[in-house]
Amino acid sequence: MTLEHFPKISQVQFCGSDSAQLLSFRQYNPSEMIDGRSMRDHLRFAACYWHTMRNGLSDPFGLATAQMPWDDGSDSIHNAKRRADAFFEFLKKCQIGFWCFHDRDLAPEGKSTTESEKNLDELIAHVSILQQQTGVKLLWGTANLFSHPRYMHGAATNPSVESFLFAAAQVKKALEVTHLLGGESYVFWGGREGYTTLLNTDLAQEREHLARFLHLAADHARVIGFTGQLLIEPKPHEPSTHQYDSDAEATLNFLREFGLFGKFKLNIETNHATLAGHSMEHELSVAMSANSLGSIDANMGTPGLGWDTDRFPTDLYLTTHIMLAVLGMGGFQGGGLNFDAKRRRESFEPIDLFHAHIVGMDAFAFGLKAAARIRADGRIMRFVQERYSSWSTPLGIEITTGEKTLAECALMARQISVSTPSSGRQEMLEGILNELILSQR
Ligand code: XLS
Ligand code: NI
Ligand code: NI
Numbered sequence: 001m002t003l004e005h006f007p008k009i010s011q012v013q014f015c016g017s018d019s020a021q022l023l024s025f026r027q028y029n030p031s032e033m034i035d036g037r038s039m040r041d042h043l044r045f046a047a048c049y050w051h052t053m054r055n056g057l058s059d060p061f062g063l064a065t066a067q068m069p070w071d072d073g074s075d076s077i078h079n080a081k082r083r084a085d086a087f088f089e090f091l092k093k094c095q096i097g098f099w100c101f102h103d104r105d106l107a108p109e110g111k112s113t114t115e116s117e118k119n120l121d122e123l124i125a126h127v128s129i130l131q132q133q134t135g136v137k138l139l140w141g142t143a144n145l146f147s148h149p150r151y152m153h154g155a156a157t158n159p160s161v162e163s164f165l166f167a168a169a170q171v172k173k174a175l176e177v178t179h180l181l182g183g184e185s186y187v188f189w190g191g192r193e194g195y196t197t198l199l200n201t202d203l204a205q206e207r208e209h210l211a212r213f214l215h216l217a218a219d220h221a222r223v224i225g226f227t228g229q230l231l232i233e234p235k236p237h238e239p240s241t242h243q244y245d246s247d248a249e250a251t252l253n254f255l256r257e258f259g260l261f262g263k264f265k266l267n268i269e270t271n272h273a274t275l276a277g278h279s280m281e282h283e284l285s286v287a288m289s290a291n292s293l294g295s296i297d298a299n300m301g302t303p304g305l306g307w308d309t310d311r312f313p314t315d316l317y318l319t320t321h322i323m324l325a326v327l328g329m330g331g332f333q334g335g336g337l338n339f340d341a342k343r344r345r346e347s348f349e350p351i352d353l354f355h356a357h358i359v360g361m362d363a364f365a366f367g368l369k370a371a372a373r374i375r376a377d378g379r380i381m382r383f384v385q386e387r388y389s390s391w392s393t394p395l396g397i398e399i400t401t402g403e404k405t406l407a408e409c410a411l412m413a414r415q416i417s418v419s420t421p422s423s424g425r426q427e428m429l430e431g432i433l434n435e436l437i438l439s440q441r
Helices: 039-043 049-054 077-093 113-134 161-180 203-223 248-257 270-275 280-289 316-328 350-377 379-387 394-400 406-415 426-438
Strands: 045-048 098-102 137-142 185-188 229-232 264-269 293-297 337-339
Touching: 039 316, 039 350, 045 049, 045 077, 045 350, 049 077, 049 098, 077 113, 077 350, 113 161, 137 161, 161 185, 161 203, 185 203, 185 264, 185 293, 203 229, 203 248, 229 293, 248 264, 248 280, 264 270, 264 280, 270 280, 270 293, 280 293, 280 316, 293 316, 316 350, 316 426, 337 350, 350 379, 350 426, 379 426
Parallel strands: 045 098, 045 337, 098 137, 137 185, 185 229, 229 264, 264 293, 293 337
Antiparallel strands: none
């Protein structure tokens, strides 16, 4: 890594909230300790290769706008390596400790599976040196099973078995190179694993094929000694009309139905949660209640727009709720906050990559500190505990442990007089939340 691709930019530093320095962290102070752990280790930021390096910012109505002086637009290995150099320089300068990639973002697809694998190997050798030079680690790898026309009818769920074979080859290889790079997790996002119309679709068969595929992948991960976490990333639709892994509940049900529960955890993405009609905190809570929250794709949607706009997460309530969940599960184990986010088409200059990640990192640093304050304060958690306290009485315990029949419950109901219900106090709790988010103590 010799040539500088961002020559005018030096490493972004924490300068505090009063600083006039434009490219600086106002909230994110990597070595600051919060509850016995550094902010760096709490947040485990990752940047994604696809949006950061491969997204020209085109939209369905307009061409790409992003300036990428390091990219000559060709499919050559040389260009792919230079792009990786620029990315690692960016990561280092932005103090981002992890990255994520799809096989096809990193290396050009060849004319055959063998050629594609050869291309990928060349790039993996290159980025493995970049990882060593910069100390940046791989959060997760994945295979792109949605861009190529061969996957238009699905990858593992394609009506043609041939497509399953191609997908198998890609996932086998992507698992192996993720393992080689020391990846902490491996992600499956089934963009085309769904359908456009049920008129041509055998849903039951397709779900079975998807499950078989995931079993094969989990088996292969074990065979090669990959001990990282396998993750599924739910999303309800887009590009498919309906996707089988539509949200956390549906995905957990799928895993349980096909004997995959425990082998896979979930990678929850904000914009996917909202597309599914849920809040991010709902999806995180569902995953956590099944001990299945593995990692987070950090972004946000645009309220009122029904598609995956993948904006950088700047909403301080959102980041506070996410960090409350992360602290609530005792921190990430192998997961992290991957900015699966892209700049707006109008933010096309290379420096906008820095602004975008900095604002996201600061928003999460703020959320972390606010979440720690909320936990230390304890009022909200105590309220919830108190609200359920009747379930800790001997009677409550007997019911939950199955020692009471429905008839016995009914009998007891006759003996009690109805007590006055207590208020849910939502507005009071929202007030406490606001107070703690605002207080800088
Ligand atoms: C697309 C997904 C994708 C996955 C990785 O909506 O978020 O980017 O994270 O395949
Ligand atoms: Ni994602
Ligand atoms: Ni997404």
